[in-house]
Amino acid sequence: MLRSLGFSNMQVNGVVWFNLALVVCLGLAIGTWGGQWLGAILLPLLEVAEGGKRVTPPMILETNWSALVVAYGVLAIATAVTVIALAWSISKMELQRVMRVEGG
Numbered sequence: 001m002l003r004s005l006g007f008s009n010m011q012v013n014g015v016v017w018f019n020l021a022l023v024v025c026l027g028l029a030i031g032t033w034g035g036q037w038l039g040a041i042l043l044p045l046l047e048v049a050e051g052g053k054r055v056t057p058p059m060i061l062e063t064n065w066s067a068l069v070v071a072y073g074v075l076a077i078a079t080a081v082t083v084i085a086l087a088w089s090i091s092k093m094e095l096q097r098v099m100r101v102e103g104g
Helices: 009-046 065-092 095-099
Strands: none
Touching: 009 065
């Protein structure tokens, strides 16, 4: 569609990169924040022992940042591979063939 409007391959690739990067970055940010928030809310509910008393010592919410960085790296690689595959397929696409409407 963008190619039929006169966008160059570089401009179409830029739009693809921007859209995918925006979705991935917002997903990572909101997911990380939501996970921390949910953990902080649920942790007090898990601190109750069988008798209804709080456990000693109290639980502490910890985040394994090294595992999170690895997960972010895997998502970054997957995003890059996806965009490269999309850019390659867009570059091989023939605009006239795609836009041709065959009469029935």
